[in-house]
Amino acid sequence: MSLNKVSVLLLSVATSFHAYATTVEQNSHTADLILKNGRIYTGNSQQPWADAIAIKAGKIVAVGSADKVMGFRNGDTTVVDLDRKMAMPGINDAHAHPTWGGLKQLFQCNFPASSSPPQIKERISACIKDQSQSQWIRGGQWTAEFFQRNAIDSPRQWLDAISGDKAILLTDDTGHNVWANSKAMALLSISADTQAPKGSSFEKNPATGEFTGILLEANGYIKSKLPDWSDTQYLQAAKYAVDLANSFGITGIKDADANESVARAFYTLDQKAGLSAHVGVSIRISDEHKKNIFDMPQIMRIRDQYSSRHVNTHFAKIYLDGVPTSARTAAMISPYKSDEHSPGDNQRGHLLLNADELKSALVKLDKQGFTVKIHAAGDQAIRSALDAIEAMRKINGNSGMKPELAHAEFIDPIDLPRFAQLNATADFSPYIWYPSPISDSIQSVVGARAQQAWPTRDLLDSGATIVAGSDWPSVVPDLTPWNAIEALVTRRDPSGQHKGTLWPKQAIKLEEALRIFTKNGAQALGAGGITGSIEVGKSADIIVLNQNLFEVPVDDISETRIVSTYFEGAKVYP
Template identity: 40%
Template sequence: MTSISQYPDLILANGRIYTVDGADSWAEAVAIRGGRIVAVGDSAEIEALKGPDTEITDLGGRMAMPGFVDIHNHILMAGQSALYELQFPPSSTIDEICGHVRARAEKAEPGQWIIGNQWGADKMAELNSEASLARLDAAGLGHPVLLRDETMHNRWVNSEAMRLSGISDNQPDPPQGAFFRDPSTGRLTGILVESASGIAELAASNAFSPDMARAAVKRAVEIGNSLGVTAFQDAATALPILETLSDLDRAGELTAWAVASLPLIQPTFLFGTTGDALLAVRDRHRTTHVRPDFTKIFLDGVPGARTAAFHDAYLDDPAHPHGYRGDLLVDLPEMVRMVDKSERLGMGLKVHCAGDRAVTQMLDAVEAVRHFRGPTTVRHHIAHASYIRPEDIRRFAELGVVADLCPMIWYPTTFLEGHKAVMGEERATRFWPIAELQKSGALLAGGSDWPVIPVPDPWHGIEGMVTRQNPSGAFPGVSLWPEQAIDLATAIRIYTLNSATAMGIDSITGSIEPGKSADIIVLDRNVFEIAPDQIADTLITTTYFEGRVVHQG
């Protein structure tokens, strides 16, 4: 216990407090002053520090631990999804999807876009027909409809949405994207892949105001707080998102630490200033809780749409040549320049790498920069670190590259079924070698990729890491590569201190230690005393951010 010279504002006492410090030690009480932890120890010694105005909260033996740190989300899209958009599960059939669309269209204002999430990645072939498009057109009742898949890289839109977006049958595919066509007729089906999705998203974005963006980000942070999240990294932060975060913080309304990832290249689904123009103004938007300390690029797409870049070929299909392996969006020399540029700015580079060839190229780029720049304290992130060649696993630790683990699908899902359809079962199920990465010494950080994952509850990810089974009960009894399961303490560290370390805020948050922000969550159960398949049922009864209650269950 650390002695203190002034009285604490708040003492949390009589708890089972898992600190996630270097020894994974437990305590009974925490003293907090000015939003910071000033002492950790047993209840008697901590309560002896109280002053006449100290508030004492009796935890009643409940477990407490550091707030979660989400290494990867999309905070604006998440809030938009929660506040304004239609929701349906990836398992939904076409009939069910169209039923949801029709119900929303019946209540919509004239001309209003119907935007929704998420159709399953395994449904792409079924949706890719004129007959399916006709059903979506009928369900939309004349409204433009835009529906995102569960990867958030692809869209299914109706004819009215294509008309408003300027997409027509005789239009060539855009660079780094595609308009899918009915294999029988050659006509558009409304399936838009990668950059083609951005054309429709841009048209739909015209109805979205700055006030709506502010409300969306604020709501997303509130949802995160309710799930115990007290810090996050937005994974693609164009200027409007950065402005919104900093404005909320200056108004005293941001209740989490926010690290921003500034795109070096304009993403197809994101609008607003990016690149050098954004880098030039980043420090204007730096606040107490907003840290624009990372850059971001996308190196490939997603497996289900055959846009992720792999060393081995996809299964043959009519739309691609034999031996097709997916495309890298940036070549190695340019990748080296981006890593070097980020380091010269003192910024880590977060790189979307869904396929193992993309992972290899990012590691090659970092290795090249190490040869001519020498050691660095900057941490680069490979998101999503899911498909990795065995010989590349050790290179994460050797090069100091973080494995940004998200979305939370290291167990059987419709995502995986979509991968099996294009890669074959054997390759598709070599998914998320988390235990091997851990044993190699890599820094593993936990994220949600929300709204790719509709409910960004870290306990779902943690249970999945421990059991390799779907915590929702879907795919009962089926495990995904069970040899890659890890223990609970390691999984909790991945979602707390490891993520804080990867984001460069581990001196501030991520563990319960003197000097750190009092970002603490109280649980309804001790997760070390329950069956592994009950971990995802854990609820947050109270979330403290800087020592003040921001969620009460």
């Protein structure tokens, strides 16, 4: 028997004989809802497991043994028998793009990143037929190495051959890069003498000098030049995303890149029907020339105008670099590998802000009470972000806000202890970094360093805080957290399709992974005092699972499904 299975068995035996203590709300004597006969993992180290929970007016009033908790029952109490199923705190996704994901699913032309050219052609042709009245066909997502694996001399002309009079824009799996046809480029006024904005590039064929139709780090630029979606569409997208989140056991989610329309959609949804999740909104303002605009009066207006009971708008977003795939836009300390597509040995990506610009932005945002999420994928971007946070701390002192560095793939060992020292958070996306096509893409340009990515164990041991998010709809098809939780524990591909283990010494315990997705995620949402664990006085944000995570083989964690989701004591799924 493996050591892991022995540990699981011992834990199961130990907890099966545990006499549960009961904690109660002293001023409450009745409950609206009681969940009983469960294996309830509370996330509270002082009372890790319980049999039953009593809930009144959306809050937990008792946790513990069934006989004690059932004392809160009266004639109006609803009692749900969990049939010995595992229950736990709701999941908090600390980094996603839920409204973008909703817009993509509801209104765009989608295909999986594994699609071949014939499959993409078939899908686009169907979308053109289905959207005959639309001028634009938008969607995706092609994989970062699509054009290295498929011989297409001119991606732009390839699209032209099937698009007719439609303008086609297809985003890649990272959400950073765009593939466009000639009609789209013409409508976007991208001509031979058009200069790409800072941090972006428009690829050209070296032999002909013509645009290939591949626009790197240009998704934000493109969006700023397109007609925006309507408020009704944003509202529908937000509702779709929150409902989807609930179906995967998510009761808290942070939108990692929100314009005013996104903030308005969540606010309106909360005012109309009440959100069934705690939502964080990371505000970012951009235009076709700049990815980051630090217009403080405008940012504060959006914060104040769209804050509500379930919408926390005290967050902001900064992009510091790009992605370490074939685009080579993540800022690295050492150069990328050289190849025929990207000659030279001194390419290190680039920073979108210099040191003074980043420090100034952080100081201003921190002073105004914003927790800043900084996109920093490469190790040079991480170092620059930590330098700026250190400078901010010297000017502002420790405000208590914990800047988040996303996605933090590569951290130089020298910089690793600085996370805890500077009270900064590592924002990981374990949904996408185990052995997979995108990790292969990263290794193809980064080299051996790709085998030392996401130092989870080392960060936790250093005292740093880690949060996690799906980054959906980038790369991943949905919001399920269970693949990611398994991968944090195994460092392997939960599907089994890609062999190998990514830096196995960085594996962590299941309890640690669950804390990242519950308590830590709640803190990242500014809701650590009200959710993230099952404790008296906290919001009754509880999920019931089809299996006990502590009793199944670790490789089966990804098979977890949600039986029911409760938000503030109300059943919101199914």
